[in-house]
Amino acid sequence: MRPLTVFAIFSAAVWAGDTDTFLLRNVDVYAVVNASIKDGAILVVDGKIAEIGSKIVPSKGLRIIDGKGLRAYPGMIDSGTELGLAEVSDVRATVDTAELGVFMPQLRALVAVNAESEHFPVARANGITSVLTFPSSNGNARPGGERQIISGQAALIHMDGWTWEELAVNRSAALHLIFPSLPANQASGYAEAKRVYDRELQQIDDFFDQARRYRIAKVGGAPGFKTDLKMEAMLPVLEGKLPVAISAAREQAIRDAIQFAGRQQVRMVLLHPREWGKTAPELKARNIPVILGPTLDLPLNEDDAYDSSFTLPAEAFRAGLKIAFGTFDNEFVRNLPYNAATAVAYGLPYEEALKAVTINAAEIWGVRDQIGSIEKGKLADLMLTTGDPLETQTEVRMLFIKGKQVDLTNRHTRLYQKYLNRP
Amino acid sequence: MQRRQERWKERFTRVHETLTNCLPKASARMQLLYLRHTETMERNRRRAVLALLRNAPVLKSPGPQYPRRPFAGCIAVPALCWVLGFGAFASAQQAIAIRDATVVTVSGPTLRKGTVVLRSGLIEAVGPEVASPADAWIIEGEGLNVYPGLIDGASNWGMPQNLSPGGMGRGGRGPEDRPGATTWVKAADELQPSDPRLERARSAGFTTAAVFPMRGIFCGQGSIVNLAGERAGDMVLAPRIGQFLTMSQAASGFPAALMGTIAYIRQVYLDAGRYAALKEAYQREPRGIRRPDYDRALEGVLESKRILLPANRRVEIDRMQNFAAELGQPAILYGMQEGYRSIDLLKKAGAPVLVNLRWPERGPDTNPDQPENARVLEMRDRAPSTAAELAKAKVKFAFYSGGLDQPRDLQKAIKKAIGAGLPRSEAVRALTLAPAEIYGVADRLGSIDKGKIANLVVTRGELFDDNTRIEMVFVDGKRFLTAPETTAPGGRGPVTNRGNER
Amino acid sequence: MKRLLSIAALCLAARLGAQTILIRNATVLTVSKGSLKGSVLVRDGKIAEVGEQIQAPAGTDVIDARGGFVMPGIIDCHTHIAVDGNVNESSVSVSSMVNIKDVIDPEDINIYRAVAGGVTTANVLHGSSNAVGGQTVVVKLRWGRSAGEMIFAGATPGLKFALGENPKRSGSPVGNAAARYPATRMGIEDTIRDAFIEAKAYKAEWDAYNAAVSNGEHRMPPRKDLKLESLKEVLEGKRYVHAHSYRADEILMLLRVADEYGFKIRTLQHALEGYKVAKEIAAHGAGVSTFSDWWSYKVEAFDAIPFNAAILQNKGVLVSLHSDDAELMRHLNTEAAKVMKYGGLSETDALAMITLNPAKQLGIDNRVGSIEPGKDADLVIYDKHPLSNYAKVQKVLIDGTIYFDRDTEVNAQPLRAAEKQKLLDKEKTPK
Incomplete structure (x- = not known):
């Protein structure tokens, strides 16, 4: 015993x-x-x-x-969780991750973090001391609603503290943007899906443009200027102080997300890619860091190599990308290091794996000087x-x-x- | 004129249907009256035909002088149109001789210069040395190819589109509710001679189809039908050729999973076996035995031993072969998209199969950046080679239309199989003698042999060649001309040839 | 692509099957009899010899494990891969007429992926939407073979039961769907009891008939009812009950119902609160097949603890670790390591939980589950210790045939991509 x-x-x-x-x-x-x-x-x-x-x-x-x-x-730092926002994932009443609305940059994960969540002690028992916790509807449309695109601000929090204020390491570490995606399967109806996709992309640009006009109006003291919480939340993004963490899984979405970030000149962090396709050099060229999801995952497509999820981190490393890991599931935050280990088994140098659950995460979330x-x-x-x-x-x-x-x-x-x- | 014809026809049909429906219950006197009535009508009609024959020069002068061009038949008097259109007897009884044509008998060697004589809806004679009867209407066959009429191996041509008495909507609470079962429904009883698809199919050279109700799980029983006839009854060649099964699920209720459907079918056959035994025992000695409850679903199951089971993937072919063996039912598997990689299984089982002519294709509106799985790509690439592989392995197979009904699409689909290595003769066989053999009607159908039903397709050029034209088809000895293609080659416009008599 | 894989497998099979193979230069983790540095000799699909020095007979194929580890093929006591269509016949409270065996899909790519994760045998289960679910089957993951050839011949088939949130969900449906009994754990007990009342009457009817027939009487046999047939087999001990369960109360309920109706629960599946009623489970003789560390995804999983397996084992319950998930299935070896971390079980205990213990639970431990002469040559070769997160499966043998070889696989990957590209190009080119 x-x-x-x-x-x-x-x-x-x-x-x-x-x-x-x-x-x-x-x-x-x-x-x-x-x-x-x-x-x-x-x-x-x-x-x-x-x-x-x-x-x-x-x-x-x-x-x-x-x-x-x-x-x-x-x-260790887990760069993708909903810790404190969701207790029992199956019970709606215990879940505070998915707010209504399409563009919701003003929402702050930190203020909804339940410091007493049972998940904190469980996760830290395995050496996790901080996590990024972020609001996310996973891009799912609510019945009768549109797909959410900006879900709010992620917070980097410690795993011990009496209140959420005490938990905070970086109160606002990133703005979470769920990039639209085209249906992955080959079901017909592509033209309509593409139309919706293009419209959503346009909406994102429109939203950022609107924020930019707001900023000009604010800075210039335009007559009749009114404070708008959504727009206020966008200011640090436009000023390059706050990165936009963009969830995009497939090559096409990643490519379009990179282009979007370039167009809008925002700092991008890529969240949970499932394949690289030809995007890795572009990510490298633009110094976009990447938060990898669980290495222990099934291949994305039937034809993918059986170990394609296992080798994804090593491929990122070879492409020169800065990577960190996220579990993207509260239940398994404690297993964060094992995802890194599998990546090592399939080609990621050990030192890089260790960095990916420690210093890289700190750097990506703007707290390198602290943790x-x-x-x-x-x-x-x-x-x-x-x-x-x-x-x-x-x-x-x-x-x-x-x-x-x-x-x-x-x-x-x-x-x-x-x-x-x-x- | 045409309107009058339709009115008459409609009235007649109504009387006929009314009487037929009440016939079992009608008194002897009523029945007699009915029979007299029909006899009179038939007599009248024959009279009209004879009168027309007397007046119609084209048909009055049998002999080599007519028609020089086989298409001269097109210029029939309009009156002939309705008579022939309505009275199949009229043309069928007239002897027709197709002379000096290439006759692809399918059952035997092809005759380079042969004659086929049709009379009373049957093939009276065929051979290289057959003389044209003196009374026969002669068609000069030079440059023409004569084939047995094409047969669709599984079809719902002529079936009402809304035929789903037990179609899968709400399911049951278990097998005992017999969800999705309309085993007693027979295609022969539901035929709609006015279905426009019949005409389109004829234009593609089809004269016959194995028609099935296709909705539900136990969909009902198929019938071999000719694709022309004024009344459904005229069209039926064999009323009960097998029970059509699908592996579908109910929208709600049982069965909700494939394994539920399989368990359900298994239970039904167990119940049917017991039902038959109980009925037999009761028949022997009803006294002292509680009568078995009447179960119409089981009645239908017992009526048709042969079953048709769906199988596209290799896995399904294997599964359905085993299932059929377990049920102890002679089975025909239909689908066969992965037949090309299931030859070993099919050869071993030795049972005939039906190959769907609707080859798998990439959806019209799909994401170009998301290529499909290799196995889907391979299936699409190789499915049309299934027929060639089956022929090579000597597995008996027939084609079926799989919902295609445009002549151009059917032609294209068959050509695709030929392009993938199927010898043309085998393609013809898969659409003629093979389906006839599969359904046990080769004694009357499927080849050009004396005594068989006079279903023929006559082409200029070889069947399935790019430039071949289907000139006419004969159904029960009755001729249908096909209009030349009206759309540009390669176009996808509707091909609605007026395939009927002129 | 799949066929390319299977062709590769079959080529290997042709080379190696039905002959003699020596796996040398390995640490052999026998699970039943400790570990040794040495070799395993395979003959005609069976393990012929295990030892430090084995002379390879002439004509032997030699596999150099390169200093790696050989362990028995992993056995997953709970999976839903390789199933065509819905894994739930969810329309009825008692769906024991359906059989997973009817819908095995041997071409499910997850089979290959599982083999690549060292799994050689799996218990393929019906889902958990019904208090009494469908019939289940044990398969060997002979990728490339037919459904029939995948069935583990001689393994006792099972029947899935389900307790708790999943089966009662149909009683409180979302949207407009009609509610189906039951909606509570009380109703679940009622459903199971009711089913067994019916099954007992059915059995009595058949027993009477069989007795009459053996007395020379001629009788019409009773109706064969597939739903009751499988329950009758449970009563006769010819079919195992694998019961999806979470909470202690429902576990106890089922044990008592089983006692009442005179049948046994072979395994409690998940049983995440099994640790709370460990002694009751042990007394009944049920095994537990559980997750290593899943918790919190629903209320009935909120008291789940990763120490579950250890407590149960220490209290005399036969425990295995399962996947219930096509992904988790690929690394059950590292899942097993968690029982060492949480509860301090030994290395052998950990390995047994994914090999010998599930073999015992499925009644196939005379054939598989450990490396012993006479058993099936279902073997996994790792480059490192299988309880390490850095271990990679190198080769997997089932019945002495190689079904996965990492070198072959890695080499085949570009070939398969090229093959696919060819098909894509072909489709793009108009004919």
């Missing part, structure tokens, strides 16, 4: 862990950006990494955490593992978010304990 003892240790650690200043030592440090240090130490002061080295002499009275036999990594690696001055989002975090059998023994040691128990471990003890 090894895990039992582990939990006991955790619990004890939590009670003692009311301070965010400590020295972690006897630990192998995998900083991600720099060379790893065997048997090193990390000094955390006020929740931030103050020093990293092979030997740090603790000041008197400093709390010391012994990491013997463990490895320290930066906490994503073990570097001096960054927040102490750390996980202490028994081994390679991309391997299933590896256990996370300790987790720190902003230097605070986080409880690793969760709904699952509690039920486990409870029913282990059922007479």
Whole structure:
């Protein structure tokens, strides 16, 4: 009953862990950006990494955490979730991801995040310290409604905090745009579908143009100017401060999305592509980062190679793209690292896979200066593992978010304990 | 004139139908009256025909001098039109000799210079040395090819479009509700001689079809019918040739899945076997036995042993072969889009199959950027080669129209099979003798042999050649001319040749 | 394309089938008898010998595992791949007349993908829309063969039951559809009990008839009712019950109904709250076939925990891990690793959950599930340990025939693309 003892240790650690200043030592440090240090130490002061080295002499009275036999990594970042917005995906009342309306840039995921969601402790128990959570209707039309195109603003949040304010790392990390798509199958009715598609593309451009006029009117102090929340939400996008995260799966949509971003001169992040086709060089040329969906996925088309989903990340790497991973399913956030591992099995260099769940994500979501690696001055989002975090059998023994040691128990471990003890 | 003819015809049909419907219940006297009535009408009609024959020079002068050009027949007097159009007897009884034509008998060798004599709706004689009877109307056959009339192996030509007494809408609560079953419906009973598709089919050289109700799961029983006749009864050659089955599902209710449909069919055949046994036992000794409940669905099942089962993919061919064997029913599989890669199975089973002439095609309005799966592409590429492969493997097969009814489309489809390697003679066979054999009517149909029904197609040029023209068809010895094509070659305009008598 | 694959498979089959193969230079994970570094000798589709040093007889085909790992073919106790048409005959509360065996589609590409993920045997189930569902069948994933050839000969067929949210959904339909009983878990119990009352009467009728016939009497046989026939087989122990279930209450309910009517639940499928009633499950003797870590997708899955398998196993229940999903099916090996992480089971325990345990649950452990002489040569060769996320399936053998070979596959990929392009070009060119 090894895990039992582990939990006991955790619990004890939590009670003692009311301070965010400590020295972690006897630990192998995998900083991600720099060379790893065997048997090193990390000094955390006020929740931030103050020093990293092979030997740090603790000041008197400093709390010391012994990491013997463990490895320290930066906490992992899942770049595509609905965490905090949806609890039981099948029960509408617990789901706050899909608002009405076609263009809804003013919606902010952050304010609807339920800090008490059972998903947070479950996910962080496996070393996930931050996630991008975003509103999304998946482009599905509501009955009688149009397909949603802009679903709102995604937030990068920590996995521990009392309120959503405390969870926030980047309150508005991206605007989520669900790119229209043509029907994937070969059903007839293409001409009509294409007409709708073209109209939707036009609508997107129109919306951005409208926002641009609004900005001119606002900056120029046009008479009769009225504040419009939708348009206000677009300003940071137009000013290049906020990237547009565009969901596009198939080659055609990706191509058109790239062109759209170029036309409108917005910073684009591509979300969840399922194939590259000929788009990879274009993505590279325009420095568009990519959030890959689960590697453990079926091929998109019947004729695709059986391992086409497995090799997608390696192909991105070979094309020189900056990639991060998202699970795009709350239930499996904890399995984020395994998607990266499969990508390694099928050709992605290990270091890149690790970056894709840490520093790359931080960089793409504009918080490279705060998280994503073990570097001096960054927040102490750390996980202490028994081994390679991309391997299933590896256990996370300790987790720190902003230097605070986080409880690793969760709904699952509690039920486990409870029913282990059922007479 | 034409209107009068129609009025008469309509009135006659109505009387006939009324009487027919009440016939079983009618008194002997009523029946007698009815028979007298019909006899009188028939007598009147014959009289009219004879009068016309006397007055119509074209038909009065049998002999080599007429017609020099076979198309001279077109200039018949208008009066002849309605008589012949209405009275099949009239022309059928007149002997016709097609002389010195290339006669593709299908059953035997092709005669380079042969004569076919038709009389009373039958082939009276055929051969190289056959003399034209003195009373025969002669058609100079030089340059003409004579084939047996083409047969559509499975069709709904002549079926009312809305025939779906049990068509799949709401399903049942289980097999016991017999959803989608109209096993008792016979195509012969539902025929509509006025269906415009009959005329179009004749223009494509078809004289006969195995016609089936095609909606539901147990759709009903097919009949072999000729594609001309004033009354449905005239057209029927064989009323019960098999039960047409589909693997469809109900819009709501049972069955909702393919496996539900299969289980349902299986249960029905189990029930039918038991039903037959119960009925037999009851027949032997009704006393002391509760009578078996009458089940019209099972009655229909018992009426037709042969079943037609759908099978396009190789998987389906395999599945349906096994299913038919399990049910113990002689089965004809229809569809065969992947027949080209199922030859081993088909050869092993040795059962005949029906090949759909409606070859799979890319939809007209599809996304050009989304190529289909290789297997779909391969199927589209190779489906038309199925016939050639079947012929090579000596698997008996017939073609069926699969909903095509425009002569041009049918021609094109057959040509596609020939283009994919099917010998022309085999194509002809698959549309003549093969379907006749498959349905057990080769003793009367499917080849040009003495005593068989005088269904012929006469062409200038070889059948299915690009420049070939179908000059006329004979149905029950009655001649139908086909108008020259009115649309430009390659055009897709409606081809509605006036294929009837002039 | 598919045929290209199968042709490749058959070519290999022709080369290797019905003869002797030696897989050498491997770590052999036998599952039943530990691991060893050595070889596996396959003869006529069966495992002939396992050992550290095996002399290859003359004419043996040698497969060099290149230092990789050999394990028994993975057995998935719950899948819906390879099914033509709807997997649910959802129109009725009791759909036990339908049979998945009738609609096996051996050309479903997911079969090949599953083989490429190391799966060699699968329990193909009817869906979960009915309290008493359709008949199920065990197949070997002999890609390229016919439906009949895929059936696992001798494996006991099953009947799907379903409890909880899915079967009661029809009672509260969305839109205008008519409601169908049941709408509650109470109604589900009622439906199952009712079905067995009917089945018992049916069985009695047939038993009486058979007795009369064996006494020389001539009688008209009772009506053969396909719906009741499969339930009768359950009562006779000739057909296994595989019951989709989630919550502890419904699991317990079914066990008690089974006790009442005198039949056994062979496996509880999913049973995500099985851990709450582990001892009751163990007492009944039911196996559990579960997800490694699925949870939260519906209310009845909100108490699901990844420790489920471990608790159940520790309390004496035979547990397997299944996929119920064409994608998950491709990496059951790494799913198995999760029972080591969550609950601390051993490596062998983990591997058994996707091999020997499901084999036992399906009653085919005399044939498959471990690497032992005499068993079917259903083998998977990995480059790394199969419980590692970095492992790739290299070769898969079923009955000693190679059905997947990664090298062949990778080489064939461009050929297939070219083949497809040719077809596309051909279609574009007007004839």
